[in-house]
Amino acid sequence: MEQKNFDVIIIGGSYSGLSAAMSLGRSLRQVLIIDSGLPCNRQTPHSHNFITQDGEKPAVISAKAKLQVDLYKTVHFYNGLAVKAIGKENGFEVSTDSGETFNSRKILFATGIKDLFPEINGFADCWGISVLHCPYCHGYEVKNEKTAIIANGEMAFDFAKLISNWTKDLRLCTNGKSTLTLEQTEILKKHGVQIFEEEIDSFEHEEGYVKNIIFKNQEKVAVKAIYARPPFEQHCPLPADLGCDINEQGLLKVDFMQKTNVAGIYASGDCTTQMRSVAIAVSIGSFAGAVINKDLIDEDFEVYKV
Structure with a gap:
Protein backbone atom coordinates (compact mmCIF):
# COMPACT_ATOMS: atom_id res chain seq x y z
CA MET A 1 0.00 0.00 0.00
CA GLU A 2 1.56 3.29 -1.13
CA GLN A 3 -0.07 5.74 1.28
CA LYS A 4 1.56 5.63 4.70
CA ASN A 5 0.21 8.63 6.60
CA PHE A 6 -3.36 9.03 7.81
CA ASP A 7 -5.42 11.15 10.15
CA VAL A 8 -6.82 8.05 11.83
CA ILE A 9 -5.98 4.37 11.86
CA ILE A 10 -8.89 2.15 12.86
CA ILE A 11 -7.79 -1.27 14.07
CA GLY A 12 -10.75 -3.61 13.63
CA GLY A 13 -13.01 -3.34 10.61
CA SER A 14 -16.20 -4.94 11.82
CA TYR A 15 -19.43 -3.09 12.69
CA SER A 16 -18.06 -0.49 15.09
CA GLY A 17 -14.91 0.18 13.09
CA LEU A 18 -16.83 0.54 9.83
CA SER A 19 -19.35 2.85 11.46
CA ALA A 20 -16.56 5.07 12.80
CA ALA A 21 -14.92 5.04 9.36
CA MET A 22 -18.12 6.30 7.77
CA SER A 23 -18.29 9.22 10.21
CA LEU A 24 -14.67 10.04 9.49
CA GLY A 25 -14.96 9.53 5.74
CA ARG A 26 -17.89 11.92 5.63
CA SER A 27 -15.68 14.35 7.56
CA LEU A 28 -13.08 14.18 4.75
CA ARG A 29 -10.54 12.43 6.96
CA GLN A 30 -7.78 10.20 5.63
CA VAL A 31 -8.56 6.87 7.32
CA LEU A 32 -6.96 3.43 7.26
CA ILE A 33 -8.92 0.41 8.48
CA ILE A 34 -6.73 -2.56 9.40
CA ASP A 35 -8.75 -5.75 9.76
CA SER A 36 -7.90 -9.45 9.88
CA GLY A 37 -11.42 -10.62 8.94
CA LEU A 38 -12.37 -12.56 12.08
CA PRO A 39 -15.47 -10.96 13.67
CA CYS A 40 -16.60 -12.62 16.90
CA ASN A 41 -20.09 -13.33 15.50
CA ARG A 42 -18.86 -15.09 12.36
CA GLN A 43 -20.77 -18.28 13.28
CA THR A 44 -24.03 -16.49 14.08
CA PRO A 45 -26.62 -17.20 11.38
CA HIS A 46 -28.80 -14.11 11.93
CA SER A 47 -28.55 -10.72 13.61
CA HIS A 48 -31.55 -9.34 15.49
CA ASN A 49 -32.76 -6.30 17.39
CA PHE A 50 -31.15 -3.97 14.84
CA ILE A 51 -33.76 -1.80 13.17
CA THR A 52 -33.79 -2.14 9.33
CA GLN A 53 -31.50 -5.20 9.61
CA ASP A 54 -33.54 -7.52 11.85
CA GLY A 55 -32.95 -11.15 10.85
CA GLU A 56 -30.18 -10.39 8.37
CA LYS A 57 -27.01 -12.46 8.27
CA PRO A 58 -24.12 -10.67 10.04
CA ALA A 59 -21.81 -11.24 7.08
CA VAL A 60 -24.33 -9.57 4.77
CA ILE A 61 -24.58 -6.54 7.07
CA SER A 62 -20.80 -6.13 7.26
CA ALA A 63 -20.35 -6.66 3.50
CA LYS A 64 -22.95 -4.00 2.74
CA ALA A 65 -21.38 -1.67 5.29
CA LYS A 66 -17.94 -2.12 3.73
CA LEU A 67 -19.28 -1.36 0.25
CA GLN A 68 -20.90 1.83 1.53
CA VAL A 69 -17.80 2.95 3.46
CA ASP A 70 -15.64 2.22 0.42
CA LEU A 71 -17.53 4.93 -1.51
CA TYR A 72 -15.69 7.50 0.60
CA LYS A 73 -12.39 7.77 -1.23
CA THR A 74 -10.45 9.00 1.79
CA VAL A 75 -11.12 5.69 3.56
CA HIS A 76 -8.69 2.87 2.81
CA PHE A 77 -8.72 -0.82 3.74
CA TYR A 78 -5.82 -3.06 4.67
CA ASN A 79 -6.42 -6.79 5.03
CA GLY A 80 -4.05 -7.95 7.74
CA LEU A 81 -3.22 -8.01 11.41
CA ALA A 82 -1.83 -5.08 13.39
CA VAL A 83 0.96 -6.54 15.52
CA LYS A 84 2.70 -3.51 16.96
CA ALA A 85 1.88 0.09 17.76
CA ILE A 86 4.09 2.76 19.27
CA GLY A 87 3.51 6.36 20.21
CA LYS A 88 5.48 9.02 18.37
CA GLU A 89 5.85 12.78 18.77
CA ASN A 90 2.90 13.62 16.53
CA GLY A 91 0.87 10.44 16.71
CA PHE A 92 1.39 6.73 16.28
CA GLU A 93 3.12 4.14 14.14
CA VAL A 94 1.35 0.84 13.50
CA SER A 95 3.07 -2.24 12.07
CA THR A 96 1.33 -5.21 10.45
CA ASP A 97 2.11 -8.91 10.29
CA SER A 98 3.41 -8.46 6.75
CA GLY A 99 5.98 -5.90 7.88
CA GLU A 100 4.30 -2.74 6.59
CA THR A 101 4.12 0.34 8.80
CA PHE A 102 1.60 3.18 8.81
CA ASN A 103 1.39 6.45 10.69
CA SER A 104 -1.58 8.37 12.06
CA ARG A 105 -2.48 11.22 14.36
CA LYS A 106 -5.11 9.13 16.16
CA ILE A 107 -5.92 5.46 16.71
CA LEU A 108 -9.33 3.89 17.25
CA PHE A 109 -9.42 0.34 18.59
CA ALA A 110 -12.58 -1.47 17.53
CA THR A 111 -11.02 -4.87 18.06
CA GLY A 112 -13.69 -6.71 20.03
CA ILE A 113 -13.05 -9.42 22.58
CA LYS A 114 -12.07 -13.08 22.51
CA ASP A 115 -14.40 -15.48 24.33
CA LEU A 116 -12.68 -18.18 26.39
CA PHE A 117 -14.79 -21.28 26.00
CA PRO A 118 -15.12 -23.89 28.73
CA GLU A 119 -13.82 -27.40 28.15
CA ILE A 120 -17.18 -28.72 27.04
CA ASN A 121 -17.15 -30.71 23.82
CA GLY A 122 -19.47 -29.00 21.34
CA ARG A 229 -21.52 -15.93 29.40
CA PRO A 230 -18.00 -17.34 29.16
CA PRO A 231 -15.06 -15.28 30.37
CA PHE A 232 -13.21 -13.26 27.77
CA GLU A 233 -10.07 -11.31 27.10
CA GLN A 234 -9.22 -8.45 24.81
CA HIS A 235 -8.91 -9.72 21.25
CA CYS A 236 -6.02 -7.36 20.60
CA PRO A 237 -3.07 -6.85 23.00
CA LEU A 238 -2.00 -3.53 21.48
CA PRO A 239 -4.11 -1.19 23.66
CA ALA A 240 -2.55 -2.66 26.81
CA ASP A 241 0.91 -2.46 25.19
CA LEU A 242 0.30 1.26 24.63
CA GLY A 243 -0.70 1.76 28.27
CA CYS A 244 -4.49 1.82 27.93
CA ASP A 245 -6.29 0.91 31.14
CA ILE A 246 -8.49 -2.18 31.33
CA ASN A 247 -11.33 -2.27 33.86
CA GLU A 248 -12.32 -5.04 36.30
CA GLN A 249 -14.56 -6.65 33.67
CA GLY A 250 -11.64 -6.92 31.22
CA LEU A 251 -12.92 -4.14 28.97
CA LEU A 252 -10.98 -1.16 27.70
CA LYS A 253 -11.68 1.76 30.00
CA VAL A 254 -13.08 4.73 28.10
CA ASP A 255 -14.77 7.95 29.15
CA PHE A 256 -18.11 9.20 27.85
CA MET A 257 -16.35 10.42 24.67
CA GLN A 258 -14.84 6.96 23.95
CA LYS A 259 -11.36 8.19 24.90
CA THR A 260 -8.92 5.90 26.68
CA ASN A 261 -6.52 7.19 29.31
CA VAL A 262 -3.83 7.53 26.62
CA ALA A 263 -4.04 10.76 24.63
CA GLY A 264 -4.92 10.16 21.00
CA ILE A 265 -6.24 6.62 21.52
CA TYR A 266 -9.96 5.85 21.38
CA ALA A 267 -11.94 2.62 21.57
CA SER A 268 -15.43 1.51 20.59
CA GLY A 269 -17.59 -1.57 20.24
CA ASP A 270 -17.41 -4.85 22.12
CA CYS A 271 -13.94 -4.18 23.51
CA THR A 272 -15.47 -1.38 25.62
CA THR A 273 -18.94 -2.51 26.69
CA GLN A 274 -20.79 -5.51 28.12
CA MET A 275 -23.73 -4.66 25.84
CA ARG A 276 -22.66 -6.84 22.94
CA SER A 277 -24.87 -6.27 19.93
CA VAL A 278 -24.40 -5.12 16.35
CA ALA A 279 -26.72 -2.16 16.83
CA ILE A 280 -24.83 -0.88 19.86
CA ALA A 281 -21.44 -1.42 18.20
CA VAL A 282 -22.61 0.62 15.21
CA SER A 283 -23.94 3.40 17.43
CA ILE A 284 -20.77 3.67 19.51
CA GLY A 285 -18.58 3.60 16.40
CA SER A 286 -20.49 6.41 14.73
CA PHE A 287 -20.16 8.54 17.85
CA ALA A 288 -16.45 7.77 18.25
CA GLY A 289 -15.77 8.83 14.66
CA ALA A 290 -17.45 12.18 15.24
CA VAL A 291 -15.50 12.71 18.48
CA ILE A 292 -12.18 11.99 16.78
CA ASN A 293 -12.93 14.40 13.94
CA LYS A 294 -13.83 17.15 16.44
CA ASP A 295 -10.60 16.56 18.36
CA LEU A 296 -8.58 16.80 15.15
CA ILE A 297 -10.28 20.09 14.29
CA ASP A 298 -9.63 21.49 17.76
CA GLU A 299 -5.96 20.52 17.55
CA ASP A 300 -5.57 22.20 14.15
CA PHE A 301 -7.06 25.43 15.46
CA GLU A 302 -4.91 25.24 18.59
CA VAL A 303 -1.85 25.58 16.35
CA TYR A 304 -2.96 29.08 15.32
CA LYS A 305 -3.66 30.30 18.85
CA VAL A 306 -1.87 33.50 19.71
Missing part, protein backbone atom coordinates in the same frame (compact mmCIF):
# COMPACT_ATOMS: atom_id res chain seq x y z
CA PHE A 123 -19.57 -25.62 23.09
CA ALA A 124 -17.48 -23.84 20.46
CA ASP A 125 -19.41 -25.50 17.62
CA CYS A 126 -22.71 -24.23 18.98
CA TRP A 127 -21.55 -20.76 20.05
CA GLY A 128 -23.61 -18.03 18.40
CA ILE A 129 -25.96 -20.61 16.86
CA SER A 130 -27.77 -22.29 19.74
CA VAL A 131 -25.45 -21.36 22.61
CA LEU A 132 -26.34 -17.73 23.10
CA HIS A 133 -25.07 -14.78 25.12
CA CYS A 134 -27.93 -12.29 24.81
CA PRO A 135 -31.72 -12.75 24.99
CA TYR A 136 -32.27 -9.34 23.41
CA CYS A 137 -30.35 -10.52 20.35
CA HIS A 138 -31.71 -14.08 20.14
CA GLY A 139 -34.34 -14.73 22.82
CA TYR A 140 -37.37 -14.17 20.61
CA GLU A 141 -36.28 -16.89 18.20
CA VAL A 142 -36.16 -19.49 21.00
CA LYS A 143 -39.07 -18.20 23.07
CA ASN A 144 -40.98 -20.84 25.05
CA GLU A 145 -38.46 -23.53 24.06
CA LYS A 146 -36.64 -25.95 26.37
CA THR A 147 -33.76 -23.75 27.50
CA ALA A 148 -30.72 -24.10 29.73
CA ILE A 149 -28.44 -21.59 31.40
CA ILE A 150 -24.84 -22.38 32.29
CA ALA A 151 -23.86 -20.22 35.23
CA ASN A 152 -23.40 -20.28 38.98
CA GLY A 153 -23.78 -18.04 41.99
CA GLU A 154 -25.09 -14.50 41.77
CA MET A 155 -24.75 -14.35 38.00
CA ALA A 156 -26.79 -17.55 37.66
CA PHE A 157 -29.57 -16.12 39.81
CA ASP A 158 -29.77 -12.88 37.82
CA PHE A 159 -29.39 -14.66 34.47
CA ALA A 160 -32.18 -17.13 35.30
CA LYS A 161 -34.53 -14.30 36.27
CA LEU A 162 -33.77 -12.53 32.99
CA ILE A 163 -34.21 -15.55 30.71
CA SER A 164 -37.47 -16.53 32.43
CA ASN A 165 -39.01 -13.58 30.58
CA TRP A 166 -38.64 -15.53 27.31
CA THR A 167 -39.37 -19.07 28.51
CA LYS A 168 -40.69 -20.82 31.60
CA ASP A 169 -39.22 -24.16 30.45
CA LEU A 170 -35.89 -23.39 32.07
CA ARG A 171 -32.97 -25.36 33.51
CA LEU A 172 -30.01 -23.94 35.38
CA CYS A 173 -26.78 -25.92 35.02
CA THR A 174 -24.20 -24.84 37.58
CA ASN A 175 -21.60 -27.22 36.07
CA GLY A 176 -20.47 -28.32 39.52
CA LYS A 177 -21.64 -27.69 43.07
CA SER A 178 -24.11 -24.81 43.24
CA THR A 179 -22.98 -21.62 44.95
CA LEU A 180 -26.49 -20.17 45.01
CA THR A 181 -27.76 -19.18 48.42
CA LEU A 182 -30.60 -21.20 49.93
CA GLU A 183 -32.91 -18.26 49.39
CA GLN A 184 -31.93 -17.93 45.73
CA THR A 185 -32.38 -21.66 45.21
CA GLU A 186 -35.87 -21.60 46.70
CA ILE A 187 -36.90 -18.58 44.64
CA LEU A 188 -35.76 -20.21 41.40
CA LYS A 189 -37.46 -23.51 42.22
CA LYS A 190 -40.64 -21.63 43.09
CA HIS A 191 -40.55 -20.18 39.57
CA GLY A 192 -40.12 -23.60 37.99
CA VAL A 193 -36.39 -23.47 37.31
CA GLN A 194 -34.77 -26.91 37.49
CA ILE A 195 -31.23 -26.90 38.91
CA PHE A 196 -28.56 -29.39 37.79
CA GLU A 197 -25.26 -29.50 39.67
CA GLU A 198 -23.58 -32.27 37.71
CA GLU A 199 -20.52 -31.31 35.66
CA ILE A 200 -21.16 -31.04 31.93
CA ASP A 201 -19.33 -33.35 29.56
CA SER A 202 -20.59 -32.30 26.13
CA PHE A 203 -23.37 -30.95 23.95
CA GLU A 204 -25.04 -33.26 21.47
CA HIS A 205 -25.79 -31.11 18.45
CA GLU A 206 -26.37 -31.07 14.73
CA GLU A 207 -24.39 -28.43 12.83
CA GLY A 208 -24.34 -26.18 15.89
CA TYR A 209 -27.97 -26.66 16.89
CA VAL A 210 -27.98 -28.27 20.33
CA LYS A 211 -30.20 -31.24 21.09
CA ASN A 212 -28.99 -32.51 24.46
CA ILE A 213 -26.72 -31.58 27.31
CA ILE A 214 -24.76 -34.64 28.39
CA PHE A 215 -23.41 -34.61 31.95
CA LYS A 216 -20.36 -36.51 33.15
CA ASN A 217 -22.62 -39.00 34.95
CA GLN A 218 -24.10 -39.68 31.47
CA GLU A 219 -27.43 -38.09 32.35
CA LYS A 220 -28.91 -36.38 29.32
CA VAL A 221 -31.18 -33.30 29.24
CA ALA A 222 -32.94 -32.22 26.05
CA VAL A 223 -32.76 -28.51 25.18
CA LYS A 224 -33.19 -26.29 22.14
CA ALA A 225 -31.13 -23.36 23.41
CA ILE A 226 -28.43 -22.64 25.98
CA TYR A 227 -27.41 -19.29 27.42
CA ALA A 228 -23.86 -18.78 28.64
Whole structure:
Protein backbone atom coordinates (compact mmCIF):
# COMPACT_ATOMS: atom_id res chain seq x y z
CA MET A 1 0.00 0.00 0.00
CA GLU A 2 1.56 3.29 -1.13
CA GLN A 3 -0.07 5.74 1.28
CA LYS A 4 1.56 5.63 4.70
CA ASN A 5 0.21 8.63 6.60
CA PHE A 6 -3.36 9.03 7.81
CA ASP A 7 -5.42 11.15 10.15
CA VAL A 8 -6.82 8.05 11.83
CA ILE A 9 -5.98 4.37 11.86
CA ILE A 10 -8.89 2.15 12.86
CA ILE A 11 -7.79 -1.27 14.07
CA GLY A 12 -10.75 -3.61 13.63
CA GLY A 13 -13.01 -3.34 10.61
CA SER A 14 -16.20 -4.94 11.82
CA TYR A 15 -19.43 -3.09 12.69
CA SER A 16 -18.06 -0.49 15.09
CA GLY A 17 -14.91 0.18 13.09
CA LEU A 18 -16.83 0.54 9.83
CA SER A 19 -19.35 2.85 11.46
CA ALA A 20 -16.56 5.07 12.80
CA ALA A 21 -14.92 5.04 9.36
CA MET A 22 -18.12 6.30 7.77
CA SER A 23 -18.29 9.22 10.21
CA LEU A 24 -14.67 10.04 9.49
CA GLY A 25 -14.96 9.53 5.74
CA ARG A 26 -17.89 11.92 5.63
CA SER A 27 -15.68 14.35 7.56
CA LEU A 28 -13.08 14.18 4.75
CA ARG A 29 -10.54 12.43 6.96
CA GLN A 30 -7.78 10.20 5.63
CA VAL A 31 -8.56 6.87 7.32
CA LEU A 32 -6.96 3.43 7.26
CA ILE A 33 -8.92 0.41 8.48
CA ILE A 34 -6.73 -2.56 9.40
CA ASP A 35 -8.75 -5.75 9.76
CA SER A 36 -7.90 -9.45 9.88
CA GLY A 37 -11.42 -10.62 8.94
CA LEU A 38 -12.37 -12.56 12.08
CA PRO A 39 -15.47 -10.96 13.67
CA CYS A 40 -16.60 -12.62 16.90
CA ASN A 41 -20.09 -13.33 15.50
CA ARG A 42 -18.86 -15.09 12.36
CA GLN A 43 -20.77 -18.28 13.28
CA THR A 44 -24.03 -16.49 14.08
CA PRO A 45 -26.62 -17.20 11.38
CA HIS A 46 -28.80 -14.11 11.93
CA SER A 47 -28.55 -10.72 13.61
CA HIS A 48 -31.55 -9.34 15.49
CA ASN A 49 -32.76 -6.30 17.39
CA PHE A 50 -31.15 -3.97 14.84
CA ILE A 51 -33.76 -1.80 13.17
CA THR A 52 -33.79 -2.14 9.33
CA GLN A 53 -31.50 -5.20 9.61
CA ASP A 54 -33.54 -7.52 11.85
CA GLY A 55 -32.95 -11.15 10.85
CA GLU A 56 -30.18 -10.39 8.37
CA LYS A 57 -27.01 -12.46 8.27
CA PRO A 58 -24.12 -10.67 10.04
CA ALA A 59 -21.81 -11.24 7.08
CA VAL A 60 -24.33 -9.57 4.77
CA ILE A 61 -24.58 -6.54 7.07
CA SER A 62 -20.80 -6.13 7.26
CA ALA A 63 -20.35 -6.66 3.50
CA LYS A 64 -22.95 -4.00 2.74
CA ALA A 65 -21.38 -1.67 5.29
CA LYS A 66 -17.94 -2.12 3.73
CA LEU A 67 -19.28 -1.36 0.25
CA GLN A 68 -20.90 1.83 1.53
CA VAL A 69 -17.80 2.95 3.46
CA ASP A 70 -15.64 2.22 0.42
CA LEU A 71 -17.53 4.93 -1.51
CA TYR A 72 -15.69 7.50 0.60
CA LYS A 73 -12.39 7.77 -1.23
CA THR A 74 -10.45 9.00 1.79
CA VAL A 75 -11.12 5.69 3.56
CA HIS A 76 -8.69 2.87 2.81
CA PHE A 77 -8.72 -0.82 3.74
CA TYR A 78 -5.82 -3.06 4.67
CA ASN A 79 -6.42 -6.79 5.03
CA GLY A 80 -4.05 -7.95 7.74
CA LEU A 81 -3.22 -8.01 11.41
CA ALA A 82 -1.83 -5.08 13.39
CA VAL A 83 0.96 -6.54 15.52
CA LYS A 84 2.70 -3.51 16.96
CA ALA A 85 1.88 0.09 17.76
CA ILE A 86 4.09 2.76 19.27
CA GLY A 87 3.51 6.36 20.21
CA LYS A 88 5.48 9.02 18.37
CA GLU A 89 5.85 12.78 18.77
CA ASN A 90 2.90 13.62 16.53
CA GLY A 91 0.87 10.44 16.71
CA PHE A 92 1.39 6.73 16.28
CA GLU A 93 3.12 4.14 14.14
CA VAL A 94 1.35 0.84 13.50
CA SER A 95 3.07 -2.24 12.07
CA THR A 96 1.33 -5.21 10.45
CA ASP A 97 2.11 -8.91 10.29
CA SER A 98 3.41 -8.46 6.75
CA GLY A 99 5.98 -5.90 7.88
CA GLU A 100 4.30 -2.74 6.59
CA THR A 101 4.12 0.34 8.80
CA PHE A 102 1.60 3.18 8.81
CA ASN A 103 1.39 6.45 10.69
CA SER A 104 -1.58 8.37 12.06
CA ARG A 105 -2.48 11.22 14.36
CA LYS A 106 -5.11 9.13 16.16
CA ILE A 107 -5.92 5.46 16.71
CA LEU A 108 -9.33 3.89 17.25
CA PHE A 109 -9.42 0.34 18.59
CA ALA A 110 -12.58 -1.47 17.53
CA THR A 111 -11.02 -4.87 18.06
CA GLY A 112 -13.69 -6.71 20.03
CA ILE A 113 -13.05 -9.42 22.58
CA LYS A 114 -12.07 -13.08 22.51
CA ASP A 115 -14.40 -15.48 24.33
CA LEU A 116 -12.68 -18.18 26.39
CA PHE A 117 -14.79 -21.28 26.00
CA PRO A 118 -15.12 -23.89 28.73
CA GLU A 119 -13.82 -27.40 28.15
CA ILE A 120 -17.18 -28.72 27.04
CA ASN A 121 -17.15 -30.71 23.82
CA GLY A 122 -19.47 -29.00 21.34
CA PHE A 123 -19.57 -25.62 23.09
CA ALA A 124 -17.48 -23.84 20.46
CA ASP A 125 -19.41 -25.50 17.62
CA CYS A 126 -22.71 -24.23 18.98
CA TRP A 127 -21.55 -20.76 20.05
CA GLY A 128 -23.61 -18.03 18.40
CA ILE A 129 -25.96 -20.61 16.86
CA SER A 130 -27.77 -22.29 19.74
CA VAL A 131 -25.45 -21.36 22.61
CA LEU A 132 -26.34 -17.73 23.10
CA HIS A 133 -25.07 -14.78 25.12
CA CYS A 134 -27.93 -12.29 24.81
CA PRO A 135 -31.72 -12.75 24.99
CA TYR A 136 -32.27 -9.34 23.41
CA CYS A 137 -30.35 -10.52 20.35
CA HIS A 138 -31.71 -14.08 20.14
CA GLY A 139 -34.34 -14.73 22.82
CA TYR A 140 -37.37 -14.17 20.61
CA GLU A 141 -36.28 -16.89 18.20
CA VAL A 142 -36.16 -19.49 21.00
CA LYS A 143 -39.07 -18.20 23.07
CA ASN A 144 -40.98 -20.84 25.05
CA GLU A 145 -38.46 -23.53 24.06
CA LYS A 146 -36.64 -25.95 26.37
CA THR A 147 -33.76 -23.75 27.50
CA ALA A 148 -30.72 -24.10 29.73
CA ILE A 149 -28.44 -21.59 31.40
CA ILE A 150 -24.84 -22.38 32.29
CA ALA A 151 -23.86 -20.22 35.23
CA ASN A 152 -23.40 -20.28 38.98
CA GLY A 153 -23.78 -18.04 41.99
CA GLU A 154 -25.09 -14.50 41.77
CA MET A 155 -24.75 -14.35 38.00
CA ALA A 156 -26.79 -17.55 37.66
CA PHE A 157 -29.57 -16.12 39.81
CA ASP A 158 -29.77 -12.88 37.82
CA PHE A 159 -29.39 -14.66 34.47
CA ALA A 160 -32.18 -17.13 35.30
CA LYS A 161 -34.53 -14.30 36.27
CA LEU A 162 -33.77 -12.53 32.99
CA ILE A 163 -34.21 -15.55 30.71
CA SER A 164 -37.47 -16.53 32.43
CA ASN A 165 -39.01 -13.58 30.58
CA TRP A 166 -38.64 -15.53 27.31
CA THR A 167 -39.37 -19.07 28.51
CA LYS A 168 -40.69 -20.82 31.60
CA ASP A 169 -39.22 -24.16 30.45
CA LEU A 170 -35.89 -23.39 32.07
CA ARG A 171 -32.97 -25.36 33.51
CA LEU A 172 -30.01 -23.94 35.38
CA CYS A 173 -26.78 -25.92 35.02
CA THR A 174 -24.20 -24.84 37.58
CA ASN A 175 -21.60 -27.22 36.07
CA GLY A 176 -20.47 -28.32 39.52
CA LYS A 177 -21.64 -27.69 43.07
CA SER A 178 -24.11 -24.81 43.24
CA THR A 179 -22.98 -21.62 44.95
CA LEU A 180 -26.49 -20.17 45.01
CA THR A 181 -27.76 -19.18 48.42
CA LEU A 182 -30.60 -21.20 49.93
CA GLU A 183 -32.91 -18.26 49.39
CA GLN A 184 -31.93 -17.93 45.73
CA THR A 185 -32.38 -21.66 45.21
CA GLU A 186 -35.87 -21.60 46.70
CA ILE A 187 -36.90 -18.58 44.64
CA LEU A 188 -35.76 -20.21 41.40
CA LYS A 189 -37.46 -23.51 42.22
CA LYS A 190 -40.64 -21.63 43.09
CA HIS A 191 -40.55 -20.18 39.57
CA GLY A 192 -40.12 -23.60 37.99
CA VAL A 193 -36.39 -23.47 37.31
CA GLN A 194 -34.77 -26.91 37.49
CA ILE A 195 -31.23 -26.90 38.91
CA PHE A 196 -28.56 -29.39 37.79
CA GLU A 197 -25.26 -29.50 39.67
CA GLU A 198 -23.58 -32.27 37.71
CA GLU A 199 -20.52 -31.31 35.66
CA ILE A 200 -21.16 -31.04 31.93
CA ASP A 201 -19.33 -33.35 29.56
CA SER A 202 -20.59 -32.30 26.13
CA PHE A 203 -23.37 -30.95 23.95
CA GLU A 204 -25.04 -33.26 21.47
CA HIS A 205 -25.79 -31.11 18.45
CA GLU A 206 -26.37 -31.07 14.73
CA GLU A 207 -24.39 -28.43 12.83
CA GLY A 208 -24.34 -26.18 15.89
CA TYR A 209 -27.97 -26.66 16.89
CA VAL A 210 -27.98 -28.27 20.33
CA LYS A 211 -30.20 -31.24 21.09
CA ASN A 212 -28.99 -32.51 24.46
CA ILE A 213 -26.72 -31.58 27.31
CA ILE A 214 -24.76 -34.64 28.39
CA PHE A 215 -23.41 -34.61 31.95
CA LYS A 216 -20.36 -36.51 33.15
CA ASN A 217 -22.62 -39.00 34.95
CA GLN A 218 -24.10 -39.68 31.47
CA GLU A 219 -27.43 -38.09 32.35
CA LYS A 220 -28.91 -36.38 29.32
CA VAL A 221 -31.18 -33.30 29.24
CA ALA A 222 -32.94 -32.22 26.05
CA VAL A 223 -32.76 -28.51 25.18
CA LYS A 224 -33.19 -26.29 22.14
CA ALA A 225 -31.13 -23.36 23.41
CA ILE A 226 -28.43 -22.64 25.98
CA TYR A 227 -27.41 -19.29 27.42
CA ALA A 228 -23.86 -18.78 28.64
CA ARG A 229 -21.52 -15.93 29.40
CA PRO A 230 -18.00 -17.34 29.16
CA PRO A 231 -15.06 -15.28 30.37
CA PHE A 232 -13.21 -13.26 27.77
CA GLU A 233 -10.07 -11.31 27.10
CA GLN A 234 -9.22 -8.45 24.81
CA HIS A 235 -8.91 -9.72 21.25
CA CYS A 236 -6.02 -7.36 20.60
CA PRO A 237 -3.07 -6.85 23.00
CA LEU A 238 -2.00 -3.53 21.48
CA PRO A 239 -4.11 -1.19 23.66
CA ALA A 240 -2.55 -2.66 26.81
CA ASP A 241 0.91 -2.46 25.19
CA LEU A 242 0.30 1.26 24.63
CA GLY A 243 -0.70 1.76 28.27
CA CYS A 244 -4.49 1.82 27.93
CA ASP A 245 -6.29 0.91 31.14
CA ILE A 246 -8.49 -2.18 31.33
CA ASN A 247 -11.33 -2.27 33.86
CA GLU A 248 -12.32 -5.04 36.30
CA GLN A 249 -14.56 -6.65 33.67
CA GLY A 250 -11.64 -6.92 31.22
CA LEU A 251 -12.92 -4.14 28.97
CA LEU A 252 -10.98 -1.16 27.70
CA LYS A 253 -11.68 1.76 30.00
CA VAL A 254 -13.08 4.73 28.10
CA ASP A 255 -14.77 7.95 29.15
CA PHE A 256 -18.11 9.20 27.85
CA MET A 257 -16.35 10.42 24.67
CA GLN A 258 -14.84 6.96 23.95
CA LYS A 259 -11.36 8.19 24.90
CA THR A 260 -8.92 5.90 26.68
CA ASN A 261 -6.52 7.19 29.31
CA VAL A 262 -3.83 7.53 26.62
CA ALA A 263 -4.04 10.76 24.63
CA GLY A 264 -4.92 10.16 21.00
CA ILE A 265 -6.24 6.62 21.52
CA TYR A 266 -9.96 5.85 21.38
CA ALA A 267 -11.94 2.62 21.57
CA SER A 268 -15.43 1.51 20.59
CA GLY A 269 -17.59 -1.57 20.24
CA ASP A 270 -17.41 -4.85 22.12
CA CYS A 271 -13.94 -4.18 23.51
CA THR A 272 -15.47 -1.38 25.62
CA THR A 273 -18.94 -2.51 26.69
CA GLN A 274 -20.79 -5.51 28.12
CA MET A 275 -23.73 -4.66 25.84
CA ARG A 276 -22.66 -6.84 22.94
CA SER A 277 -24.87 -6.27 19.93
CA VAL A 278 -24.40 -5.12 16.35
CA ALA A 279 -26.72 -2.16 16.83
CA ILE A 280 -24.83 -0.88 19.86
CA ALA A 281 -21.44 -1.42 18.20
CA VAL A 282 -22.61 0.62 15.21
CA SER A 283 -23.94 3.40 17.43
CA ILE A 284 -20.77 3.67 19.51
CA GLY A 285 -18.58 3.60 16.40
CA SER A 286 -20.49 6.41 14.73
CA PHE A 287 -20.16 8.54 17.85
CA ALA A 288 -16.45 7.77 18.25
CA GLY A 289 -15.77 8.83 14.66
CA ALA A 290 -17.45 12.18 15.24
CA VAL A 291 -15.50 12.71 18.48
CA ILE A 292 -12.18 11.99 16.78
CA ASN A 293 -12.93 14.40 13.94
CA LYS A 294 -13.83 17.15 16.44
CA ASP A 295 -10.60 16.56 18.36
CA LEU A 296 -8.58 16.80 15.15
CA ILE A 297 -10.28 20.09 14.29
CA ASP A 298 -9.63 21.49 17.76
CA GLU A 299 -5.96 20.52 17.55
CA ASP A 300 -5.57 22.20 14.15
CA PHE A 301 -7.06 25.43 15.46
CA GLU A 302 -4.91 25.24 18.59
CA VAL A 303 -1.85 25.58 16.35
CA TYR A 304 -2.96 29.08 15.32
CA LYS A 305 -3.66 30.30 18.85
CA VAL A 306 -1.87 33.50 19.71
